Amino acid sequence: MSQDKIDVKDVTPKTFNPKAHKEQGDRFNPNNRIYVRESKGTFQKLRRYGGWFLLLLFGLIPWLPFGERQAILLDIGKQQFNFFGTTLYPQDLTLLATLFVIAAFGLFFITTFLGRVWCGYLCPQTVWTFIYIWFEEKLEGSANKRRKQDSGKLTPQLMWRKGVKHLAWIAVALITGLTFVGYFVPIRELVVNFFSFNAGFWPVFWVLFFAACTYANAGWMRSIVCIHMCPYARFQSAMFDKDTFIVGYDTKRGESRGPRSRKADPQALGLGDCIDCNLCVQVCPTGIDIRDGLQYECINCGACIDACDQTMDRMGYEKGLINYTTEHRLSGHKTKVMRPKLLGYGAVLLVIIGLFFAQIATVEPVGMNVLRDRNQLYRENGAGEIENTYTLKIINKTQQAQQYKLSVTGLDDVSWYGKQTIQVAPGEVLTLPMSLGVNPENLNSPVSTIQFILSDSEQFTVTVESRFLKNL
Numbered sequence: 001m002s003q004d005k006i007d008v009k010d011v012t013p014k015t016f017n018p019k020a021h022k023e024q025g026d027r028f029n030p031n032n033r034i035y036v037r038e039s040k041g042t043f044q045k046l047r048r049y050g051g052w053f054l055l056l057l058f059g060l061i062p063w064l065p066f067g068e069r070q071a072i073l074l075d076i077g078k079q080q081f082n083f084f085g086t087t088l089y090p091q092d093l094t095l096l097a098t099l100f101v102i103a104a105f106g107l108f109f110i111t112t113f114l115g116r117v118w119c120g121y122l123c124p125q126t127v128w129t130f131i132y133i134w135f136e137e138k139l140e141g142s143a144n145k146r147r148k149q150d151s152g153k154l155t156p157q158l159m160w161r162k163g164v165k166h167l168a169w170i171a172v173a174l175i176t177g178l179t180f181v182g183y184f185v186p187i188r189e190l191v192v193n194f195f196s197f198n199a200g201f202w203p204v205f206w207v208l209f210f211a212a213c214t215y216a217n218a219g220w221m222r223s224i225v226c227i228h229m230c231p232y233a234r235f236q237s238a239m240f241d242k243d244t245f246i247v248g249y250d251t252k253r254g255e256s257r258g259p260r261s262r263k264a265d266p267q268a269l270g271l272g273d274c275i276d277c278n279l280c281v282q283v284c285p286t287g288i289d290i291r292d293g294l295q296y297e298c299i300n301c302g303a304c305i306d307a308c309d310q311t312m313d314r315m316g317y318e319k320g321l322i323n324y325t326t327e328h329r330l331s332g333h334k335t336k337v338m339r340p341k342l343l344g345y346g347a348v349l350l351v352i353i354g355l356f357f358a359q360i361a362t363v364e365p366v367g368m369n370v371l372r373d374r375n376q377l378y379r380e381n382g383a384g385e386i387e388n389t390y391t392l393k394i395i396n397k398t399q400q401a402q403q404y405k406l407s408v409t410g411l412d413d414v415s416w417y418g419k420q421t422i423q424v425a426p427g428e429v430l431t432l433p434m435s436l437g438v439n440p441e442n443l444n445s446p447v448s449t450i451q452f453i454l455s456d457s458e459q460f461t462v463t464v465e466s467r468f469l470k471n472l
């Protein structure tokens with residue numbers, strides 16, 4: 001047997017920065033909380049305004065009325081989905097599927113172009129986490145203060161502050177749960193019934209469930225969701241290329257890093273522009289050190305850019321040591337914005353959006369199904385006619401009561417037994433049993449193709465094909 005030994009290889013990441021990790025603790029251990037320091041600057045303003053805009057949309061949409069109903073109400077119980085006056089039924093759900101495909105390709109396009117900006121600026125996990133951190137900051141103080149307080153004794157004053165913080169978190173969670181469930185059940189009734197303890201079991205269950213998820217995700221789990229649970233973080237690398245805009249640290253300019261006085265000449269000291277103040281790490285919501293290079297935990301929020309720009313300002317250096325950049329730019333190459341992958345995603349996105357609007361334009365205001373009686377295929381009636389029985393199911397998809405007229409074509413001299421003019425309430429599915437009678441002399445074959453025609457007051461017609469049978 002060969003006595004050759006396998007060489008031991010050091011696989012420690014070359015960019016590992018012990019200082020940053022020591023300060024933050026093991027960031028993959030859920031017990032080690034990340035104390036996020038508040039960051040101020042251009043990108044944080046952008047993030048805050050974007051977050052406020054989305055929050056307002058999320059909170060106000062369920063309260064918007066449209067006609068007699070809620071503008072957007074996804075009524076799962078009744079299987080009706082109302083969007084600003086248009087009611088969609090399960091048979092229209094291809095529209096919803098198209099919407100999901102649009103969202104997916106929109107995300108692919110944005111990620112290829114701008115990396116994980118969705119995560120950093122618009123993802124509910126980030127927006128709610130920053131709201132929760134805001135309460136923490138206001139009630140318990142800065143990140144440094146919180147870290148010190150938490151490692152010391154729990155004083156009555158701290159207990160009181162923490163208690164108020166948790167109450168505020170719970171209030172935000174409850175509002176979130178109520179608003180979210182308000183997309184599925186009428187929100188006005190839900191809120192009144194919830195606070196007067198008259199709501200049913202399931203609405204209460206779902207409100208509390210989503211409130212608990214909000215409280216746990218934004219209050220406690222935070223970056224753990226982004227790092228360990230979010231599938232998007234895992235497959236984003238498939239969309240990245242060297243021209244994708246990411247948050248990057250300019251190593252050539254920044255290294256070697258080290259503290260120095262403001263008046264000192266870094267070149268004379270053999271130093272780069274990074275003064276190793278560690279601010280970029282302290283403001284990072286996922287607790288990483290961007291100077292270690294591109295990492296999948298980075299959500300492109302730009303907090304480290306703002307923090308570093310402040311340091312650069314203080315030192316009198318040019319801003320942008322950390323910036324939105326591309327791998328190509330960092331390695332001294334030109335960035336190609338218009339590239340086949342991005343154009344491909346954009347083209348597919350445009351085609352699907354076009355398809356979506358074409359689908360919307362063809363959504364019918366009324367639907368009809370024709371079911372033949374399966375127990376008796378035909379019978380001879382008292383008038384000597386061959387009679388076939390059907391059940392018509394008519395859905396009024398509009399938000400007003402409608403009167404419809406029914407007729408049949410395909411055979412001569414057909415007798416209609418049942419109502420031919422019907423009134424259907426908005427959103428109602430009307431079941432109409434009826435039968436057709438035909439003189440046997442007018443039936444040339446055992447199976448005749450017929451068409452049921454429904455027309456509304458605006459001459460909109462729906463035609464459904466069926467069969468008329470006689471003895472074989």
Ligand code: SF4
Nearest residue numbers: 284298299301302304
């Ligand atoms: S490294 Fe910078 S951009 Fe990335 S998550 Fe941390 S603070 Fe945000």
Ligand code: SF4
Nearest residue numbers: 274275277278280308
């Ligand atoms: S904030 Fe800028 S200067 Fe400070 S450690 Fe980070 S990269 Fe270096």
